[in-house]
Amino acid sequence: MPSLRKILIANRGEIALRLLRACRELGISPVAVYSDADRGALHVQHADEAYRLGPAPSIDSYLRADRILEIARKCGADAIHPGYGFLSENAEFAEACTAAGITFIGPPASAMRELGSKTRARAAADRARMPRTPGSVRGLTSPEEALTLAKEIGYPVMLKAAAGGGGKGMRAIRSSEELPSALIAASDEAARAFGSGEVYLEKLIERPRHIEIQLLADQHGNVVYLGERECSVQRRHQKVIEEAPSPVVGAELRRRMGEAACRLAREAGYVNASTVEFLVDEAQNFYFLEVNTRLQVEHAVSELVTGVDLVHLQIAIAEGKPLPFTQEEIALRGHALEVRVYAEDPESGFLPSPGKITRLLRPGGPGIREDEGVYEGWDVPTEYDPMLSKLIAYAPDRATAIARLGCAIDEYVIGGIRTNLKLLRRILNDPDFQAARIDTSYLDRLLAKSAPENTEVTGDTAIADAATIAAVLFAAPAAASPTSQAQTPWQQDALQRGLHGGLRR
Amino acid sequence: MPSLRKILIANRGEIALRLLRACRELGISPVAVYSDADRGALHVQHADEAYRLGPAPSIDSYLRADRILEIARKCGADAIHPGYGFLSENAEFAEACTAAGITFIGPPASAMRELGSKTRARAAADRARMPRTPGSVRGLTSPEEALTLAKEIGYPVMLKAAAGGGGKGMRAIRSSEELPSALIAASDEAARAFGSGEVYLEKLIERPRHIEIQLLADQHGNVVYLGERECSVQRRHQKVIEEAPSPVVGAELRRRMGEAACRLAREAGYVNASTVEFLVDEAQNFYFLEVNTRLQVEHAVSELVTGVDLVHLQIAIAEGKPLPFTQEEIALRGHALEVRVYAEDPESGFLPSPGKITRLLRPGGPGIREDEGVYEGWDVPTEYDPMLSKLIAYAPDRATAIARLGCAIDEYVIGGIRTNLKLLRRILNDPDFQAARIDTSYLDRLLAKSAPENTEVTGDTAIADAATIAAVLFAAPAAASPTSQAQTPWQQDALQRGLHGGLRR
Amino acid sequence: MTPLLVEVEVDGVMRRLSVDRQENGCVVLLDERTIPVDIYEPMPGVLSLVIGGRSYRCVRSAMMDEETIAVGARQYRVAVTDRRSLRGQRKRPGAGNGALQIKASMPGRVARVLVTQGDTVRAHQGVVVIEAMKMQNELKAPREGRVKELRVAAGDKVASGQVLAVIE
């Protein structure tokens, strides 16, 4: 297959910009697509070409496979990168690309189907001799079957949707009484959310850590793992902080998990980048959870500790090139942590907070990487995921990486909308997080405690005094800048006007 | 020695911010000092404490050793980090710190003196069995001595100031006729610039590469080298682009240069970070050039390929901690390049271009590090070095790092002042640079050629058309934003006003 | 020059200041302490204050009817009032008995309206559900009362800060 010359990026936000940068670095022309809400987005500004998809809702824009393919054909793109979300795990779309003679930068549709269904993936895991949670490898057909199976593996158990994701169709069951009605509810919910009511049952792992293996597979049968990521800091099954390596995974566990993941990829005929997710219990047993047949949001932390560029390699693989290294040549160095910066208000039940970014001061310096998706002046749309940016820190060790990321958050200013920066800072300051005493319910436990007050953090009131004085100076601009408009003597009346103007701006 | 709690940063610009960030990451309180021109500088904004030094000229502010020590004492700083330039290689200052009971983060004054004089350093190099250029190891005392020595080592030769730096007091001599008068001129120039007229003579190396070894030495006698940097892209002896590793240094040459540099450091009783500079000829012979007894501007590229943080280690060394790794544990991975972004106009003889930065859009994404010293709205002062920022790219290999850095420069917008960004982009695009066919006169040769025109670069005129259209839209804002002030129908007269307003803004 | 007298609510605590403008800064009287403040404004909405040698970067952010000052990672909710108009102003929601507006906290679409006009509502009872960014968010009554007005219906697009209902 010849080298790619033009790639259409079928995505938006930070990942569209990240993919676009990779294209440019490789001398490939990046093509953006955009909804009406995104005409001014960074990925449109920075692309070589940009084409409108349709109205703001995803269903009318970034999910319009037909429009995207038509644009790719018309502009002469020889490949499409789907990013994550949207069409990235849509096997029909991958097939349609192939049928149109356009390279889909991702796995073949067959492998996507094999691993995309959780029940089929569990069966494949068995063939690959990969540990999984006890439970079913196909959808449940009756409450009786469910009760028998649950008794066999022992309570507590989990009901899960085969086509699922994001916690929908998922139920924790602690006794047989709960099971029949929960089965109906979960199946209904799954049917509504995913168009398939298939649910299955597995043993519930108590206080698991979420640890996942990054894989790369080329078209020549080479499969390697690039270490693991730990993503145990979650809220409602959404990852908030990710890191590599996991503080609890040693060389031996890494090798066993990595090799199991590689076997699964080979079993499914997988090509390109993927992630095999596991739950790891307190005794360091690992259980297969699911496969993500695409680039992950959190891929950057793996890049930093392995020194590779996963998107460059995705493109090379799609071009038919062999992997440029063997498993033995992959070494981990240092520690990387990523926080997802969201436009949401943790203090008001995580309400989304779209709107105009009136001030954006980005951190920088050693070990700081930002995969950003917004700019000062950008109006964060209401129609999409509220992630603004990924802030990533790399350092020789975990403690330094945590300190570095915390300092970067302190420098980061996002004005005009609410964000989760303060919560992220709180997590990084938390002794349990620092000691890596985390599991998938860690964040819920932290959130159940009340946040420390500003004064508790410092023990002194000088910072509050500064904020108080600043508030007055902002409200009365003349106080701040004597050389600005109000050069006349400082007068009570003028200032009263200044105060009001300041407040109501 | 106990851990440091508070460090005064006796510097400004990007290095002050970089040092300040390191302090924060280590839980050490950073103290800034500033001249009247720098009250609004980033390092003042971000410090825990900030104290005024004096008027803008360096001699009244950042060179005021007495004021700095007084501030350090008053605020209770237990250490001073001098950065580079200013007081960083001033042995008297280092001694005064020690006398005041304040840790100077750098070498002992004795080692600074031993290696700071180029003639003394050449003598030390001989004791350390380190190759150097043939020539004198002490100052010349007469024209006769110079002529005899020059004849002995063969023309062409170089005259250099023993206390020198930045090309002052330096002369290339191609025949004996030139030598006597050049000796007087060089000595006079050196006396004026450095307060010492001592000059010496060495063999001129034709078309040398500038390659330097990064060293770290702790207080317990451990000395390691962290690979090399190549800094051959220079103008008037000022580095413009630096990279690590050098594209021409293999493992064996690296080991020989590194070990020679370590011997020299041991010979001089050196402690903390330093750089040993070499010239390397076309046959890969290396010759000792000089030692920089401080952190270098270009230290970041070494950090990226070795995975360490040199400033953290400088502080740890100053605290008396042993180096946390041995020579064998230091491995190089990938490639890093740094460009120095200057407020200067390469198209007008590199005139400095201070002034207000009216727009600053910083690049980001994978492998990009910026050690920045400025912000949007900052007024670049006229009194100091015109470096605004260091932009650094890391990638698995040199070609990718060059491509990545080029893309980052394309994204970078600095409005309101002139910068060398376009020249930096031109170098990165140059086939000779890409093939690493560089030496210390490379940039002069490139600058002697005329820069390619905009149209030559692309071969099409579409970009010029876009710029043309944008120029008109900026001049007549109503054309750009229909919803702004000019909602009335597009009228010739209103636009004429718009045009003028746009031009004269 | 006459010093400015103001009251500021910071994180719910009311504080009184006097501010006297000087060359390069001002002198503040706060909690009976006299505090000289060196001021630099690097850009609109950002102030660099040096107070007794300590440096603070203070960033103002205004969202809806709320104003915050961020100093590093710390955020303070502030409300500046001049002394004369202090009483009766800037009452916090739920604190009193008057009519109270429920406003959209973000732009989005009304997914459901959970009450009808005239209904009696308890404190924290859901009133309107707004959908934005793929999430549904229930806006609740801040205190018990009666739904005096309902200004939106399911399907309506709403702007941030728009009044959705009035509770009295």
Add this chain to the structure above:
Amino acid sequence: MTPLLVEVEVDGVMRRLSVDRQENGCVVLLDERTIPVDIYEPMPGVLSLVIGGRSYRCVRSAMMDEETIAVGARQYRVAVTDRRSLRGQRKRPGAGNGALQIKASMPGRVARVLVTQGDTVRAHQGVVVIEAMKMQNELKAPREGRVKELRVAAGDKVASGQVLAVIE
């Protein structure tokens, strides 16, 4: 709506355009081609143009009396003139015979003045030396002439764009 007619000098080449404002953009007539342009202004001084599917981020920078438009790494010097006032305006230095101002290209301090009033100067002869950022920079006469005025002396502080001397 009447289309706007303008002339723009881009990197020294004069180009004529007509611009007709439309919904979401404009239609440009340039070199006898009709070009629809989709326009977005993400922030003042920055325009995102999409022209025939191609995307350009154009950034304006004004320095002294010069304006540039940067598109990626490329920078274009531009000067927009309306048609009526074109003749006689924006003459480039050295092009004509009238009085000519020598301006400081940066703020700094006058290190030396190399001529005296009434002197005849050759083209490219040094007139004033300005020191800034540790560098001395000689400002030269753009063409031959006579020093009509000298407005600075050694030691003076000068602002960027300040007239230092007038050559006629």
